[in-house]
Amino acid sequence: MAKYPTEPLKCWSKAKELREKFYREFSEAHEKGGLRWMGSAWAHDAIPQGLGRDVKCITGEPYGASCAFDRPLSAEFLAATENYGFARDLCSYMRNYWGSILVNKYALGGEFPKADFAFSQHICCSHAKWYQNACELEGGDVPLFAIDVGAGPYPPFAPKLYEHRVKYVQEQLLDAIDWLEKVTNRTYDDELFLECVWNDVRSTHTWAKICMLNRAVPAPLDEKSIYSLYVFGTLQKSHPEFADFYEELYDEVTDRVQRGIAACPTEQARVMSDTQPPWGFLRIYRYLESWGAVSIGSLYTFGLEGMWLYDDERDEFEPRPMPAEKPKTREEGCMLLADWHLSKPEYQHFYHPEYKTRMMAAMAKHWGVNGIILHYNRGCEGLSVGIAENRLGLLKRGFKVMTYEGNMGDEREFDEKATETRIDIFLEALGLQKPE
Amino acid sequence: MITAGVDCGAKNSKTVILQDGEIIAKASVLTGFDQKASVKASLAKALEAAGLTRDQLDRIGGTGSGQKDIEDADVKVNDIKAIAAGAHYFFPNCRTVADVGAEEGRAAKIDEKGGVVDFAINEKCAAGAGAFIEAMGRALETPLEEMGSLALSSDNSIPMNAQCTIFAESEVVGLIHAKTQKKDISKAIHDAMASRIVSMVRRIGVNPDIVMIGGVGYNPGFVEALRRELGVERIYIPDIPEFGSAVGAAVVAANNGKS
Numbered sequence: 001m002a003k004y005p006t007e008p009l010k011c012w013s014k015a016k017e018l019r020e021k022f023y024r025e026f027s028e029a030h031e032k033g034g035l036r037w038m039g040s041a042w043a044h045d046a047i048p049q050g051l052g053r054d055v056k057c058i059t060g061e062p063y064g065a066s067c068a069f070d071r072p073l074s075a076e077f078l079a080a081t082e083n084y085g086f087a088r089d090l091c092s093y094m095r096n097y098w099g100s101i102l103v104n105k106y107a108l109g110g111e112f113p114k115a116d117f118a119f120s121q122h123i124c125c126s127h128a129k130w131y132q133n134a135c136e137l138e139g140g141d142v143p144l145f146a147i148d149v150g151a152g153p154y155p156p157f158a159p160k161l162y163e164h165r166v167k168y169v170q171e172q173l174l175d176a177i178d179w180l181e182k183v184t185n186r187t188y189d190d191e192l193f194l195e196c197v198w199n200d201v202r203s204t205h206t207w208a209k210i211c212m213l214n215r216a217v218p219a220p221l222d223e224k225s226i227y228s229l230y231v232f233g234t235l236q237k238s239h240p241e242f243a244d245f246y247e248e249l250y251d252e253v254t255d256r257v258q259r260g261i262a263a264c265p266t267e268q269a270r271v272m273s274d275t276q277p278p279w280g281f282l283r284i285y286r287y288l289e290s291w292g293a294v295s296i297g298s299l300y301t302f303g304l305e306g307m308w309l310y311d312d313e314r315d316e317f318e319p320r321p322m323p324a325e326k327p328k329t330r331e332e333g334c335m336l337l338a339d340w341h342l343s344k345p346e347y348q349h350f351y352h353p354e355y356k357t358r359m360m361a362a363m364a365k366h367w368g369v370n371g372i373i374l375h376y377n378r379g380c381e382g383l384s385v386g387i388a389e390n391r392l393g394l395l396k397r398g399f400k401v402m403t404y405e406g407n408m409g410d411e412r413e414f415d416e417k418a419t420e421t422r423i424d425i426f427l428e429a430l431g432l433q434k435p436e
Numbered sequence: 437m438i439t440a441g442v443d444c445g446a447k448n449s450k451t452v453i454l455q456d457g458e459i460i461a462k463a464s465v466l467t468g469f470d471q472k473a474s475v476k477a478s479l480a481k482a483l484e485a486a487g488l489t490r491d492q493l494d495r496i497g498g499t500g501s502g503q504k505d506i507e508d509a510d511v512k513v514n515d516i517k518a519i520a521a522g523a524h525y526f527f528p529n530c531r532t533v534a535d536v537g538a539e540e541g542r543a544a545k546i547d548e549k550g551g552v553v554d555f556a557i558n559e560k561c562a563a564g565a566g567a568f569i570e571a572m573g574r575a576l577e578t579p580l581e582e583m584g585s586l587a588l589s590s591d592n593s594i595p596m597n598a599q600c601t602i603f604a605e606s607e608v609v610g611l612i613h614a615k616t617q618k619k620d621i622s623k624a625i626h627d628a629m630a631s632r633i634v635s636m637v638r639r640i641g642v643n644p645d646i647v648m649i650g651g652v653g654y655n656p657g658f659v660e661a662l663r664r665e666l667g668v669e670r671i672y673i674p675d676i677p678e679f680g681s682a683v684g685a686a687v688v689a690a691n692n693g694k695s
Contacts, residue, residue, distance in 0.1 A: 421514070
């Protein structure tokens with residue numbers, strides 16, 4: 001029985017249109033005299049955007065997720081990748097992406113649009129090989145530049161030598177700009193670059209502020225919807241329309257909180273998740289809601305493309321404040337980008353699972369979570385590192401934790417019915433009643 | 437108060453009838469393809485053994501992988517709640533229970549009232565369940581009933597893949613070709629499976645009073661391997677381990693859905 005009023009998000013159709021436009025612009029870039037580049041959703045995408053407004057990108061992770069959402073299409077891509085000789089236990093986004101190139105089919109329709117260059121970053125070993133192979137599969141003449149972001153944890157986790165570590169990344173970003181000019185024969189536009197840096201900061205800061213609003217009871221957003229909204233940060237953080245959209249969304253969600261509008265009208269319990277979901281089975285979130293349990297988000301949806309700071313002393317997790325001033329030079333822009341992104345919450349667990357556990361525990365406390373559902377995601381080596389440690393850490397802190405195995409992009413490794421059974425057991429243990 | 441607990445498992449459908457907390461009848465039939473029919477047959481057989489009719493039952497609790505086909509169930513009992521209540525019924529001091537059935541292995545940490553505190557269930561692989569030993573028995577050309585005692589007669593330890601039935605079977609074939617004695621292979625199989633269950637139990641925490649239920653409780657080779665791997669003096673097993681979940685379902689039904 002409904003406890004709270006609910007209503008659809010007003011900006012839902014705009015979100016859909018923006019996403020479709022983004023993918024269409026990538027495929028049509030050459031027709032309009034522009035350039036196409038491919039790279040990770042974690043890449044410093046403001047860097048290539050300084051080449052011109054007609055430069056369009058595709059980021060591999062959200063593209064892989066879109067493929068996975070369409071299960072028959074994904075099966076075709078995965079089979080093509082395996083037939084080519086790639087192992088089945090590699091990153092499933094990457095396999096969907098490679099399959100798309102091999103089958104020469106764009107998930108949004110038509111042939112797969114090949115890129116002119118690749119610009120990425122290396123946080124996990126899959127990222128490191130992803131675009132190397134993609135460049136080869138696209139003909140072997142696609143140039144690649146990647147930033148090594150393995151510069152250690154951000155303060156407060158590891159403050160030592162930070163000024164040197166951030167400089168290490170900044171200098172690579174400056175090198176990347178020189179490289180981009182060479183491989184594209186274009187003159188770099190610093191003014192446009194600085195505008196894109198600021199868009200990046202705006203969108204990632206505003207996304208964190210939107211997630212903060214989900215501390216409200218009832219939660220104005222549920223995680224299934226959050227997946228459709230956080231995606232803009234993964235597509236292109238530096239995109240002006242995406243930064244503007246997040247500001248519009250912030251106003252709308254603020255209004256929902258003020259009016260007590262719930263994402264799940266029957267909200268009785270709040271859970272949080274972790275890592276990417278099995279994209280072909282997002283209905284498990286609706287299954288949770290049928291019990292009156294709303295998933296309010298995760299460190300993944302909040303912190304992959306949202307910028308936060310963890311405060312050790314207060315055990316608080318809050319949006320990273322906007323920088324006091326806009327950068328004025330290429331060097332300042334690269335320094336801001338380097339520093340801003342090194343504070344990304346989702347980078348920190350690569351150095352120690354305890355950092356992630358602390359952030360998750362702070363989230364669970366401040367967002368009023370009753371239980372935590374962890375996905376042992378076989379499809380993502382990078383974000384699955386240390387999840388079992390996180391589970392132990394959260395249990396020690398007194399949280400109730402459930403785990404399930406699956407794969408974000410390979411439906412063969414997810415058992416929907418068995419997962420529902422686990423959810424039943426877990427929610428019943430949390431004191432909820434199974435709906436008739 | 438008379439209640440029945442029905443556990444529709446992957447291999448057998450079991451029914452237990454409780455009268456004021458005492459088991460007065462039990463029955464088990466092969467589940468086969470028609471789960472609804474096997475559930476009805478199991479319940480009918482147990483009622484006949486108790487000399488009762490369906491109308492004399494106050495409530496029926498249903499559990500197991502085929503729970504949805506227990507049409508007569510008044511109370512649906514999830515698998516973990518059922519094993520927790522079942523273990524608590526037989527051994528009230530129990531705080532950790534491992535259930536190893538034909539299709540699944542699972543473990544639960546329980547409180548003093550038999551309520552669930554934490555749980556773990558094996559994933560898509562059958563390597564932590566009875567079907568694993570059955571498959572390995574076929575590869576060894578040894579009847580399932582003899583696998584446990586054969587394992588107990590070996591003192592050798594041979595490491596074996598505990599993660600996948602397919603890989604394990606290849607290893608068994610390799611060991612047969614290497615002229616390894618059957619008893620040593622059988623012990624390796626039981627050790628591998630026990631290590632799988634132990635890793636699950638360790639995830640939720642081992643308590644000295646550990647109870648095992650499920651049909652594999654009849655297999656002395658597995659029970660010994662489990663005891664050794666867990667490093668405990670004894671594993672507590674009820675006389676009728678395969679009825680553990682059915683008993684739990686009957687108990688929960690008697691409490692009208694509560695543990």
